[in-house]
Amino acid sequence: MAGKVLLIEDEANIAEAIRFLLTRDGCQVEVIGDGQLALQRLRGDLPDLVILDLMLPGASGLDILATLRAEPRGRAVPVLMLTAKGQERDRDAAERAGVSAFMAKPFANADMRAKVRELMGQG
Amino acid sequence: MPFDILVLSCFVYVIFLFAIAFFGERRAELGGMGFLRSPTVYTLSLSIYCTAWTFYGAVGYGARSGIEFMTIYLGPTLVFVGWWWVLRKLVHIGRQQRVTSIADLISSRYGKSNGLGVLVTLIAVVAATPYIALQLQSVTLSFAVFASDQPVGWATPIRASTALWVAGGLALFTILFGTRRLDAKEQHHGIVIAIAVEAVVKLVALVAVGSFVVWGLAGGPGAVIDRIEAVNLPGWQLQPGRWVGLIALSAAAVICLPRMFQVLVVENIDERHLARASWAFPLYLFAMCLFILPIAMVGLERMPADTNPDMMVLTLPLAHGQGALAMLAFLGGFSSATSMVIVETVALATMLSNHVVMPLWLRLRPEATQSADLRGGILLARRLSIIGVLGLGLGYYRVSGGSAALAAMGLIAFAGMAQVLPALLGGIFWRGASRVGAILGLITGFATWAWTLFLPSFGQDAVIPAQVFAHGPFGLSWLRPEALFGTAAMDPLIHSIFWSLTLNAAAFFAGSILSFPDPVERIQGAAFVNAFDAEAQGGRLGWTHGQAEPEALLNLAQRILGEEALTFFEAEARAQGKEGYLPDMTPAFLTELERRLAGSLGAATAHAMISQLFGRATVTVEDLMAVASEAAQIAEYSARLEANQTELTRTARQLREVNEKLTQLSVQKDAFLSQISHELRTPMTSIRAFSEILTEGDLPAPQVADYGRIIHEEAKRLTRLLDDLLDLSVLENGAVQLNLGLAHLGELLDRAAAVASQTRPDRAFRIERDVTVEEIYLRTDADRLVQVFINLISNARKYCEADPALLRIAIRHRAGRVTVDFIDNGRGISKENQALIFEKFARLTDQTKAGGAGLGLAICREIMANLGGTVAYLPGQRGAAFRVTLPLRLERSAA
Structure with missing residues (x-):
């Protein structure tokens, strides 16, 4: 599995776990821990997949998703949303904003990796 | 001039008056009051003060006593010019309280006492009967003057029955126009307009005769004045005592006489008319008396010594061949007599029916209020009263034989009616005046007047034996009729006026001071004395809820007021916000109803009637206390409602606040749970991910140590969080x-x-x-x-x-x-x-x-x-x- 993954997650330990797992699967993982920085980053070249935390400092995951989907070139980018809240309301909001997949924390590593693979079209 | 032409023109004139009265009534009914409402008509109607006595008698008075006759005009002039504020208050109260007569005013003022109403009615009837007789006599005499040069036989029977014919005709006129309808306001537009026309006729007639005398016979005003000054008759001497007394008497009379009260107060349709009358009426009086002395003087000079000076207005033109002028003078005298009799009869009949006949009838047949057509009953009572009053006048004329001089009879009547003055003025200016005082004063004054003036007027030995005149009753010389308390030197008339009014006023004052007015009296007293303060009218008279059903009341009111009753009930019901036509029996409504009924029945009768319906005779202190406490309760209740209102608002606001707080708390609780979930899941995610990684087991040792440390760190974080949560929970619960x-x-x-x-x-x-x-x-x-x-x-x-x-x-x-x-x-x-x-x-x-x-x-x-x-x-x-x-x-x- 090759591809560029942009991981937007403010919890350093969680980011480390995901980075470790996906790198081992062959992805290029770039980690950003702040919403504002993530928005800046997304103005540049787009990754093959965005993994997005819902609760972020600077700008919320939903904001970032909406900004991404507002651009024509950003519409095709698959986005996997992670959330520790796991509430229906958040899931609905994310789906309306155009999320590709949704995953609650904590997750099983295998599930997460399968989802990433699926989203990157290598399922 | 042929006597039958006189009779004919008399008839034509009467028909003319009927037509005018009818026209006036029609105009009033159709609502087109127009000139009927003019202050001029009001002023002219006041001229019934000038009766046949003025027309004929004043000349006689002038002939006998010179300029003293002027006092009869000076009194009213003083009242209208100087005391107009008394009249204004009287008119205001009369309109406000819907007073129907002077008896009604006094009865209403002193606690709606029907006893007082009866007393005043009695005095009025006794005092007015000779006066009515006087008018009949003057008409008869004037006919006789014309008939005397007619030797034709058929004139004699007519002459003998003239008074009867005149009385009958007047009764017919008065019944026709005085009892046509029974409305809330006892007003008779037809009669008023007719007497206004008559006022013009008598002024024109007197001025015409006067002008003829002054310019035609005496040779101009200058000559007349010279000759008047030259006259030196013993009766023509000025007597200051008599002047003061007579001016005061006529001033009192213009307020108290029933007919004056009728036109001045009851028939008044606009209080502002009084302003015109206050100068125009004295002017009219002045014009009326301008030629009296010249006529008297020339008459004395030119007519035979045995001529009746009272008839000089007629005999002077006749003697000089002025038939047409004499005819006009006759019509003037006829007008004076008829207008006075008509209004006097209406006024007395109203009093009699409201204060004597109706209360008697109601007492004899208490069920009448519930059953028969009361309207018909009242009208019948009114008509019978009219016939009764005229019958009394006619009877008095027949009995007294018309012997006394006209002026004397007029002054006696004045003095009798003046007895009402203390109670009347006291009633509208002094809150302390009480019913007991009024009754005492009226009885004392009336008795004194009767003893010292009225009864002696019939002549010695007619009613009072000559011996009593000389030595007093039972030998009590200080009670001699014409020398009370030994005051023998006084003129009999002045003597009577002085003592009757003094004793009257003293008794009125003493009675008022010593007695305690009952609550209704006090309320009425306040309403009358403070008539110009609107707020005094607020709680004029209260009624508590009685047993009467609204329907029974409507029934009653309809019988008296006719269609007006239903309209009134409907309007009141609407004002109370109720459907239908039956309002709640609130005190305000009953007071207003009583007021309206009072317009037809008089205050006391209306009061008695409603009292009867409500199962009690009078309003007691308890009633008033109940009304007062009811008012207080209402005030308290509304205050409580207001307080409740604010409390409710406060409670509602508190509830809203609590609700907001609860909603907020609920939102906070959701947010808190969501937060806890997030805070627990976050470390758990790291722990789970790394523990899975470590389980796979193919990691280099440093990385294993790193990830192990992360797991440990996150586990500690989790523990800390749980500790904090527990801590907070314990602290918040106060445990x-x-x-x-x-x-x-x-x-x-x-x-x-x-x-x-x-x-x-x-x-x-x-x-x-x-x-x-x-x-x-x-x-x-x-x-x-x-x-x-x-x-x-x-x-x-x-x-x-x-x-x-x-x-x-x-x-x-x-x-x-x-x-x-x-x-x-x-x-x-x-x-x-x-x-x-x-x-x-x-x-x-x-x-x-x-x-x-x-x-x-x-x-x-x-x-x-x-x-x-x-x-x-x-x-x-x-x-x-x-x-x-x-x-x-x-x-x-x-x-």
Whole structure:
């Protein structure tokens, strides 16, 4: 599995776990821990997949998703949303904003990796 | 001039009057009052003061006593010019209270006492009967004057029955126009317009005769004046005592005479008309008396010595061949007589039927209020009264034989009616005037008048034996009719006026002072005396709820008021906001109904009738107390309603606030659970992910150690979070176990600073303290307080952006309380966030940096509440500042 993954997650330990797992699967993982920085980053070249935390400092995951989907070139980018809240309301909001997949924390590593693979079209 | 032409023109004139009266009635019914409402008509109608006595008698008076006759005109002139405010008040009260007669006014004023109404009616009838007889006599005499030169036989029977014919015709006229309808206002537009026309006729007639005498016979005004001055008859001497007495008497009469009261007050349709009358009426009187003395003087000169001076107005033109002029004079006299009789009869009939006939009838047949057509009954009573009054006048004329001089009869009537004056004036100007006083005064005055003037007027031995005249009754010489208390030297008329009015007023005054007015009297007294104060009308008379059904009342009212009743009931019901036509029997409604009924029945009768319906005879003190307390209750009730209203508003507001709080709490609870979920899931995610990685087992050793450490770290974080949550829960529930003891503030701060110094991130951080003020021993839970201090210090350490960061701890000790301020040199906390920071999970910045779960300040707040103190943000400092306030000694509360 090759591809560029942009991981937007403010919890350093969680980011480390995901980075470790996906790198081992062959992805290029770039980690950003702040919403504002993530928005800046997304103005540049787009990754093959965005993994997005819902609760972020600077700008919320939903904001970032909406900004991404507002651009024509950003519409095709698959986005996997992670959330520790796991509430229906958040899931609905994310789906309306155009999320590709949704995953609650904590997750099983295998599930997460399968989802990433699926989203990157290598399922 | 042929007598039958006279009779014919008399008939034509009468028919003319009928036509005018009919026309006036029609106009009034059709609503086109127009000139009927004019103040001129009102003024002219007042001229019924000038009766046949004035027309014929004044000349006779002038012939006998010279200029003294003027007093009869000066009295009214003084009243209208100088006392118009008395008249104004009288008219105002009359209209306001819907007074139907002078008897009604007095009865109404003194507590709606029908006894007083009867008394005044009695006096009026006794005083007026000779007066009516006088008018009949004058008409008869004037016919006789014309008939005397007619030797034809058929004139004689007519002459004998003239008075009867005239009385019959007047009765017909009065019944036709006086009882046509029975409305709330006892007003007769037809009669008023007819007497206004008659007023013009008599003025024109007298002026015409006067002009003929002055210019035709005497040779101009200058000659007349010279001759008048030359006259030296004994009767023509001025007698100051008589002048004062007569002026006062005629002044009283113009207010008190029933017919004057009728036109002045009852028939008044606009109070402003009085303004015109106050100057125009005296002018009319002046014109009337202008030629009287010349006629009298020329008559005395030219006519045979045995001529009746009372008839000179007729005999002078006749003697000089002026038949047409004599005819006009005759019509003038006829007008004077008829207009007076008509109005007097209407006024007396109203009194008689309202105060005597109706109350008697109601007493004899109490069921009448419930059954028969009351309207018909009242009209019948009114008509019978008219016939009765005229019958009395006719009877008096027949009995007395018309012998007395006209002027004497007029003055006797004046003096009799003047007895009403003290009660009348006292009633409208003195609140202290009472019914007992009025009754005493009226009886005393009336008795004195009858004894000293009325009865003697029939002549010695006619009623009072000559012996009594000479020596008094039972030999009591001080009771001699014409020398009361030994005042023998006085003129009999003045003697009577003086004593009757003096005793009357004294009795009235004494009776009023010594008696205690009942509540209705007091209310009525206030309403009359303060007639111009609108607010006095508010609680004129109250009624409590009685037994009468609204329908019964409507029935009753319809019988008296006709269609007006239903309209009135409907309007009242609508005003009360009720459907249909039956209003609630509120005191206000009953008062208004009574007032309307009073317009047809008189106040006392209306009062008696409603009282009967409500099953009681009079309004008692209890009733008034009930009304008063009812009013008070209503006031209290509405005050309570108002209070309830405010209370309800307050409760509603409180409920709304509570509801908002609950909603807020519910939202907060959801948010809290969501927060806890997030706070628990986050470390759990790391732990699970890394433990799975480690389980796979193909990792290099350093990485295993790294990931193991992460797992450990996150596990500790999880534990801390759970501890905090438990801590907060215990603190919030007040179930916390405090460990009280003496603690040194400085030491506590040392401990807190030491723990906080291990807080990440490790950075340059300095704490500035003044150890000298830290020498304070507190009785508190040291560990809990240290927990608060740690929180505040480590927050500063975590969040203060300044480099190097500096935290100043300032301590103040005052009045048993200690404040510990923690002030850093950072940017501080924005105003909106100051309100949030003590909430749970209200972390303002990046949570990785904070390292806590965001419960720290919430826990601090709970701890301080448990320690009897507070922790609050301290605004106005440069950096972030928190103030901890706590008591020096915390006493263990019930635990």
